[in-house]
Amino acid sequence: MGSSECESAIGALTDLNLNLSILQNEPMAKHTSFKIGGAADIFITVNSKADLAAVIEVLNGFEVPFLVVGNGSNLLVSDDGIRGAVIKLDGEFKTITLESDGTIECGAGAALSRLCKFALQESLSGLEFAYGIPGTVGGAVFMNAGAYGEEMKGVIVSAESMTYSGEIVRRTADEMALSYRSSLYRGVDEIILSAKFRLEAGDKIHIKERMDGYISSRKEKQPLNYPNAGSIFKRPVGNFAGTLIQNCGLKGAKIGGAMVSTKHAGFIVNQGGATCDDVVSLIDHIKETVMKKTGVTLECEVIII
16 A cells, blocks of 8 residues: 555545545644654544445545544554554534433544533433543443443443444444453454443432542542553553552653653653654563563553554
């Protein structure tokens, strides 16, 4: 795949007069919470299912690979950027509605915090733990996001996705293979479009108190003043990654502009000018040190592109 295929795909998409935004050589540092990443050849913002199907058809036709991103809050993108296209969901993919059966239908492009606020307004409890997680609903389903001992698996009813051939697929929660920071979607060529959630009726004041409590805890314990991608490593069985890293004396360890947070050792922060290589090198150093000193193998939670 070369630049000519990308140019041809852009030309074909332009001719279709779809409701799209198409950017060329768009820095991915602008679209990740780490503020790291080189340019994507094409960055396409899509606003409807019909347009998404058309975009996929064109990209497939010109053999242009593509990647769908949410808020980029769990991504580390190469300094060399991304060859091919990056797709971001907007427009109808941000719609949130309360269904007649009491479930909430939410587009994959909606911010998870916005879904939590919607549930609060409807006096529905069950998503308080997710308030403050900086991703989109699609990303949260993809990763089975969780915090404070709870995860999306506990509240999701079903999800709708689109295959890379444009087919719509609907799955129940039981069919999604939801597990710790994983789901079936990590292994299939599909784009999550929306998800449906069932929550419990609750007291609005108590729901807000829990949400505020979780936000206060995040602010107190997490390095929110620096660009980061959340917890770098998955939780090892019977242990905590941050505790292991801290006990190995790695708090404050630096490579280039990347540093193990002095506030929470489970986070790597971009102190300014950090490259993907800086972060990857620091990740490798942490894994090697923790393995050598404790015998525990740390597994990355952040997706490296």
